[in-house]
Amino acid sequence: MTKYCIAVDIGASSGRLIQGYLEAGLLKLYGIHRFENKIVQNGDSFCWEVNNLFQEIKKGLKKCKEMGIKPDSIGIDTWAVDFVLLDVNDQLLTEAVSYRDPRTDGMMEKVFEKVMKERLYLETGIQFQKFNTIYQLYAIKQKTPDILEKAKSFLMIPDYYNYLLTGKKVNEYTNATSTQLLNAFTKKWDQELLDVLGINKEMFQEIKAPKTILGSLKEELVSEFGFDLQVILPATHDTGSAVIAVPEQDDTIYISSGTWSLIGTENYFPICVTKAMDCNFTNEGGIDYQFRFLKNIMGLWMIQEVKQNYVDEYTFAELVNLARDVKDFKAIVNVNDDRFLKPDNMVQEIMNYCVETAQDIPATPGEVAKCVFDSLAVSYQEAVSEIEEILEKRFEKINVIGGGCQNEMLNQLIANVTNKVVYAGPVEATAIGNIAAQLMALGEIEDIKDVRAIIKNSFEVKKYVPSQQVVS
Incomplete structure (x- = not known):
């Protein structure tokens, strides 16, 4: 029986829900819902409207029912490095501040006073960008330390949506690597680094890899949508999903x-x-x-x-x-x-x-x-x-x-x-990679080698030769 997967792909300027499925050995895509995303100024901070975005995800799933589509699974990917912090009652402690916010100005240098730059790179393997999660968290520690003290859960943006859908808290691997807080070799949170920076280790969740099936929707969402489905982790970092394609x-x-x-x-x-x-x-x-x-x-x-x-x-x-x-x-x-x-x-x-x-x-x-x-x-x-x-x-x-x-x-x-x-x-590479991970988790495609063979046959790819015109 054909499995129908929904990719929720949210970028810095727009989001979309796209259905994907296999037909005669080819991957087919069908657009369900598209919506705008933008950074808004909230006081002195530049933030993402995460709750509005979740309403758009729900709107897209309700459209599925209206269109007579019964999806088997859903996977969510977004941009990297940004996150939310939840308190003991699982309420947001702050807005979802954007990586383009200036709060991280000078924070990289302050972190280097605590941790040698070389040590940070050799352990995490992540490039130095002033907006990396490590510097965002250190900015919170420097400016509003009480927020970190109250934080009980650290969830990156797709992790937060997965929690809202299932009630389960995990940190997905590909996005977690972008924080500059994950050891590249153990693939676990760098406990020593967190200790040195004085960042609460207990708020971080267990790392789960792409293709992990988180489980079913919350009961209230099943009632709201009129159907249940499996929530599956794609590579939740959008580039991680795109590279699959x-x-x-x-x-x-x-x-x-x-x-x-x-x-x-x-x-x-x-x-x-x-x-x-x-x-x-x-x-x-x-x-x-x-x-x-x-x-x-x-x-x-x-x-x-x-x-x-x-x-x-x-x-x-x-x-x-x-x-x-x-x-x-x-x-x-x-x-x-x-x-x-x-x-x-x-x-x-x-x-x-x-x-x-x-x-x-x-x-x-x-x-x-x-x-x-x-x-x-x-x-x-x-x-x-x-x-x-x-x-x-x-x-x-x-x-x-x-x-x-x-x-x-x-x-x-x-x-x-x-x-x-x-x-x-292909153009819709991120959604394609997201859907491919779901299909592998569901046993519809065996491995990444098969995925890429299917993608190569399913979507148009144009060729450009140096100093010449495009040829098909």
Whole structure:
């Protein structure tokens, strides 16, 4: 009997519920519900509307009944590093503060006063980003220590939704690795690190791997939805799910392209060497305890902000076309500079950078967009070179997955700048990887090798050759 799985995939700007199932050996997708997600200012903090998002999840499940769909399972993935803290009565102690909130300014340096930077990397394998969970928690400890003292449960965003659905508290492995608090080798919370930082160890939950079946819905939700289903852990870190859907793996570098660009490779062991630390690469957990050796690059967040700065006068497609029409402008910004994390005005920040670095200053929307796309391509090339140097291996292919793979101009730029063949697709990589994990847990697909063969046959992938036009 066909098993129907629901992927709840929530990114920084939108969320969706997508149904997936196997038919004649191919994976089929069907959209159920889409909704907006955004950061809102609450007092002095920039927060996620986690309760509103849960209502959207429930709305999507109610749509299933209206559409005559009876799902067998559901899996939830979101962005990484952010979390909620619950008190002894399982109530939220704070808002779900976003990683773009400035509360972590200076916290990385304070943590280094307690723990040597090298020790932190060699044990956790996670790149240094000022918004990592470790620095968010340390900011709470420094500014509002009473909150940490009251905290009885630490749940990352997907963990919290799984708790609301099932009443069960666990921390899923792939997302937990992004905290910089998990030992890369034992795959458990680093108790010594937590002690040194004075962070309450008791609030952390048992680590569970993707493909774990958590169980059924709470009784009240079964009554509300009119059906029961199994809640299954996918790779709850959205990039972890997306990488499952990379159809080409041999000698391939992947770029998961969305609000962020995650560029890297898969390995069966963490690469916690000095060169990797110096280049700020990370070793995040993946399916079947593999490691995603990658670098986090600012990504399409920049063009999203540019679009907003122009008061949404142009669609993303129009900005791409305007950039393509620009022939005699070239300026490169460092997309990983913290100044682009949450500037007051992205367009102005890009212009300021060009002034400070004595480059041509973009004066039109097309020039601004071209600057962003050119800069992303250059940052990818730099990361590719670092990967090849660290791994002492040359890669021939790049596979771009996720929503950003629809940007044909950027795909061709990547091919040209890296001098590698680029494969673009599938688009809904995160939802596909989420559903694939559920189908493996349900016994419908045997293993990750079979998953990737099915994905390769199920979805369109376009090929871009250096300095040439796209071919199918």
